[in-house]
Amino acid sequence: MTPKQIRSVLKVVEVGSVNRAAEVLHLAPSSISAQIRELSQELGVALFDQVGRRIVLSRAGQGLLPDFKRFHALTQDIEQQARSVSHEAVGELKLFAPSSMCIYRLPPLIEALQKTAPQLEVTLTHEPFDYQAALHNREIDAAILVSQYEDEQWENHPLMDESVIYVCHPDRHQNKKLSLEELQREPLITTEPGCSYRVVAEGHFKTQGLTLKPRQSFSNVEVIRRCLLANMGVALLPRCVVAEDLQRGDLVGQAVEGAPYGFRSMLVYPKGMKVLPKLGALIECIYGDNKNIL
Known part of the structure; x- marks a missing residue:
């Protein structure tokens, strides 16, 4: 079993055909087919089934897919570690973050990271996405979460306290603290x-x-x-999303009994996972000289 064989299998799964996988990997289709055939023979199972003109993962292939992904991730980690003997952060740093963090928290952090690790490429994925499975399968390096609690299965690096508020257009604002019954009468957006x-x-x-x-x-x-700027209702959002709108008066926080809700943004990755230089560079930006940029 070789990393190239596993890479070919995963690319065929991703793009849906041998020909397209060959184009992406800059290989001949016959080379991709040979690698899959050799791996199938070595494992003693058919990895793909022919369905019309398409090939799809067989039942055995589906069962092995998570292991293939872990194998591929481990190979990438080894390659990254070998390239990083000099402790330089290089390669691709794959992160998950909710859209609120992608848009309103991460840009200055990524900008700082690009200055300290210019050879590092940052790839962001946002919801909907099963970040927990992706972390366990090593499909991403880390995740930025917004939560009220620290999950014991992750290493947790706190970023910011995040206040989640009810907010609306000034024309809809009520100059009193609403009960939940009163709030329920408004068109809610979540x-x-x-x-x-x-x-x-x-x-x-x-x-x-x-x-x-x-x-x-x-x-x-x-x-x-x-939607809020168009006066379509009352919404629940992290304050960081609407901070500039609140300052300009384009939107207004609506007082509600029992709100706002307190959260914290944090960087997480599996406990016991070796921190490669590419992730270490991000952690250094969080705690180092750039810690005030958020």
Whole structure:
């Protein structure tokens, strides 16, 4: 079993055909097919099934796919470590972050990282995405989360205290603290189901015997912000998303009983994972001379 064989299998899975995988990897299709055939013979199982003109992972291939991904990630780590003997941060740093962090927290941190590690490429993925599986399978190096608690399965590096508030257009604002019953009468806009902000708000409503029933929900906080500027409702958002709008008076925080909700943004990765120079460079930006940029 070789890294090239595993890379070819994963690329065929990703792009859906041998020909497209060959184009991406700059190899002949016959070379990709030979690598897959040799790996199948070595393992004693067919990795792909022919379905019409397409090939799809066989049942055995599906079962082995997580291990293939871990093998590929380990190979990349070894290559990265070999290139980083001089402790230079090089290669690709793959991160997950919610859209609020991608847009409003990470840009200055990435800018600082580019100055200290100019050979490092940062790739960001945002929701919807199963970041936990991706971390365990080494498909990403780390994740930026917004949570009220530290999860014991991760190494946690706190970034910022984050206040999650109810906010609306000035024309909709009520100059009093709303009860949840009163808030419920407004057209509510929230993030997608399962988002940490929404889960906490749902729990808050439940303590009052109510059910949070948003009129609209979006995975992208910038879409929600645009809805607020168009006076489409009251939304639940991290303060950092609307800080400039609040300062200009384009939006207004709406006081609500039991709110705002306290969160913390943090960098996380699996406990016991070896921290390569590329991730170490990001951690250094968080705690080093650039720690005040957030």
